[in-house]
Amino acid sequence: MKKEIKTDYYDNFTCIADKCSFTCCQEWKIEVDDDTYIKWNRLSLTKQNNNYLDQYVKQKDGTRVIALNEQKQCPFLNEQKLCNLVLNLGDEVLSETCAIFPRQTHEFADRKEYSLVSCCPEVVDLINQQDKICFTKNMLDMDGDILLQIRTMMITIMQNQHFSISKSVMMLFYILLDIHQKESILKKDIDEYKDEAGLKELSEAIDNMQFLSLDTFEENNELFLDMTENYRKQEQYSSYLEPIAVIAENLSRDYDKHKMSVKLQEFEKQFSSYEKLFRNYLVVEIFSNSLMPESDLESIVVMFQWIAMEYAMMRHSIFLGWLLDEQEKLSYTVVRNYIVVISRMMGYDQEDICEYLEKSFENLIWEWGYLALIIGAEEGK
Structure with missing residues (x-):
């Protein structure tokens, strides 16, 4: 079994969703992986909605991404800053990017390493709260x-x-x-x-x-x-x-x-x-x-x-x-x-x-x- 190394505050992270001061659903590239795109090809947001989810996807720089609206927000973000995909279809319908952000995993031959990226204000708060960065294994x-x-x-x-x-x-x-x-x-x-x-x-x-x-x-x-x-x-x-x-x-x-x-x-x-x-x-x-x-x-x-x-x-x-x-x-x-x-x-x-x-x-x-x-x-x- 591979060793697992994490920053010691890794498991303390919780997405604060609508309370976040800097949503991750706006103004940047949200990738849609192949498995999610295939799944979205068969799903619409609601039973009354005939627009399948894959219609909200576009190609950018050789990658499938969610097409942002005129406000440069994810089209699934509602006025309460919550995700309509999750509200209507559950977490399992999210793309890999949305499901794991801001978590990051690197797998080596002998170990797995886990960290949190500082693109999220909640992560910055966690980093700021540490007297010194330590790891779950020395x-x-x-x-x-x-x-x-x-x-x-x-x-x-x-x-x-x-x-x-x-x-x-x-x-x-x-x-x-x-x-x-x-x-x-x-x-x-x-x-x-x-x-x-x-x-x-x-x-x-x-x-x-x-x-x-x-x-x-x-x-x-x-x-x-x-x-x-x-x-x-x-x-x-x-x-x-x-x-x-x-x-x-x-x-x-x-x-x-x-x-x-x-x-x-x-x-x-x-x-x-x-x-x-x-x-x-x-x-x-x-x-x-x-x-x-x-x-x-x-x-x-x-x-x-x-x-x-x-x-x-x-x-x-x-x-x-x-x-x-x-x-x-x-x-x-x-x-x-x-x-x-x-x-x-x-x-x-x-x-x-x-x-x-x-x-x-x-x-x-x-x-x-x-x-x-x-x-x-x-x-x-």
Whole structure:
């Protein structure tokens, strides 16, 4: 029997349905698997309704999806924010996507891994409630192949509170690039990367580097506008993206550098109060998305880049949202909303991620300096 590994809050998740502040039935692709499509071909919503369910399905990017209505909502979502499919036909008629979301399962030769994706606000709340991300089995002590050992090392360093989040991300990318360029790697080599003296030396080397907050701001602003361009054209997540995208466009043309430096420092103080949440978030992302059943070493490096960029885009979106609110205190609602929005925007599969990175950058795998640029250093650290 295979080992099962879960984040220890996995079984605590419950969909709150109509009470959810950010429904999963709106503004994104809801896939319809083959078995569900065949089933829907024989079913109508009610006995009085002659429209079979498959009439609500369309092809998009080579995949069957539910055709959203003019409000960009699932046509089965009623005014009470409940699913008419479930109300009329029961849970068993749901597509696989709807039935399992936000749960995620990866099956390896020796184990199954379960996690919850942060595209759901209820999941973000659960992540925020954890003092530290733990697992139902002590995964950090598990033996396994070299890729599992690399991921375990990544989680260990990310959970080390001696290093700031930004520094942890930079250190991990440096280590991953170092591993990637080696001809072979053994478990004892991975253990050396966890050596306290070596980590301290790497940390001090990063401390001696100069990071300009305005350079990080400008690069992230351009990245944000690029990432959101198609979503804005399709008017997806408009209530969240459009107001802050307008701010980003104005800032891309001109801004007062001194005033922006002051604002960035003020924001950093507010953002630092959510350090536990984002450290937990990054640990969960590394656990659930850096290592897939089909992964090799290069794909781990690529996925870590994506995780780092996702974090940078969340932080920048939250910064723009904070500017928009013109409030001194950064609210948890703003933080959670943009975690969910950016998670949904950047929740591509690995093939699409590679395609985006290859089109947008000179090389699939970045130089260390580029990741350091978009991550930057926390003020005063």
